[in-house]
Amino acid sequence: YVKEQGGGSYQMYEPGTAAKTLERILLENELRKSVHLGYFTLEYQPKMNLVHGELSGVEALVRWNHPDLGQIPPDKFIPLAEETKIILPLGEWILRKACNQAAQWKRQGYDPIRIAVNMSTIQLEDPEIVETIERIMMEEGVGPEMIGIELTESSFADRHEMRYTIQRIRDLGIVVAIDDFGTGYSTFSYIKELPADTLKIDMSFIRDIDVNENSQAIVKAIITLADTAGLNVIAEGIETTEQAGILQLLGCREGQGYLYSKPLPPEAIESTFSKVEK
Ligand code: C2E
Numbered sequence: 550y551v552k553e554q555g556g557g558s559y560q561m562y563e564p565g566t567a568a569k570t571l572e573r574i575l576l577e578n579e580l581r582k583s584v585h586l587g588y589f590t591l592e593y594q595p596k597m598n599l600v601h602g603e604l605s606g607v608e609a610l611v612r613w614n615h616p617d618l619g620q621i622p623p624d625k626f627i628p629l630a631e632e633t634k635i636i637l638p639l640g641e642w643i644l645r646k647a648c649n650q651a652a653q654w655k656r657q658g659y660d661p662i663r664i665a666v667n668m669s670t671i672q673l674e675d676p677e678i679v680e681t682i683e684r685i686m687m688e689e690g691v692g693p694e695m696i697g698i699e700l701t702e703s704s705f706a707d708r709h710e711m712r713y714t715i716q717r718i719r720d721l722g723i724v725v726a727i728d729d730f731g732t733g734y735s736t737f738s739y740i741k742e743l744p745a746d747t748l749k750i751d752m753s754f755i756r757d758i759d760v761n762e763n764s765q766a767i768v769k770a771i772i773t774l775a776d777t778a779g780l781n782v783i784a785e786g787i788e789t790t791e792q793a794g795i796l797q798l799l800g801c802r803e804g805q806g807y808l809y810s811k812p813l814p815p816e817a818i819e820s821t822f823s824k825v826e827k
Pocket residue numbers: 594609610611622623624627643666667668669699728729785786787788805806807808811812
């Protein structure tokens with residue numbers, strides 16, 4: 550329809566809709582090609598043991614480096630990759646790359662490092678996902694102790710079959726963390742059925758933990774909950790020593806954030822690893 554606007558100008562549709570659709574289609578095409586063209590890379594961000602100050606693992610984070618479009622952040626393309634199911638081949642590539650990296654670091658003689666991989670709901674809904682994970686680990690020669698998986702709570706809180714899939718992944722010996730914990734809907738009522746090893750406290754509570762009593766109370770409650778349920782807990786998005794100090798006082802034993810390191814390419818992060826004493 551054509552809508553008359555003030556000042557005598559006319560506009561078709563909602564402002565910007567056609568342009569947005571076009572941008573989306575273009576982006577989808579580029580996304581589809583980029584898996585084959587090798588435009589994706591993984592960066593790794595350390596996870597720290599807050600008690601000893603030692604590295605406790607790393608998280609793999611995907612990067613899309615498009616030759617013309619530049620670096621596109623995951624928050625911009627992961628949702629599109631999910632809607633278009635491109636996340637299935639992309640997710641397989643991510644898992645394979647992470648396993649390959651874990652095997653390489655092991656061969657190079659570094660202390661065993663667990664790489665946590667973010668996995669989307671769409672991947673969990675794939676009926677072959679457990680077999681795919683098993684196959685990739687076998688092909689890349691890594692054991693379950695070298696891999697972790699991060700899932701967001703919204704993906705399975707109320708989904709029975711998905712909880713079963715997660716349990717099968719855990720039965721392989723892979724640790725599962727619930728990412729962005731505290732932002733989902735059914736957090737507390739579902740806690741006793743959560744098939745997870747670790748709660749990863751969302752960074753929105755960490756950001757203002759030193760100035761906002763509510764955030765501090767929520768974090769405290771999550772840590773208590775984790776302790777009671779026998780789960781590990783990790784805080785993400787730690788940027789200052791004040792935040793780290795409060796988290797330690799609250800009994801949080803693991804953390805991650807720019808205070809320790811931003812996500813880095815593999816060569817840059819290796820320099821922080823230690824070698825196994827031979
Ligand atoms: P996430 O898994 O919760 O990852 C944490 C995000 O926060 C990352 O952003 C990380 O770079 C950023 N971050 C880490 N420390 C700090 C900090 O101290 N301060 C601030 N402000 N940010 C920090 P990134 O890499 O842009 O990823 C965003 C989201 O995209 C991820 O959130 C995850 O949901 C998704 N994502 C990233 N990589 C993958 C992947 O390989 N597969 C899937 N399915 N999703 C991914």
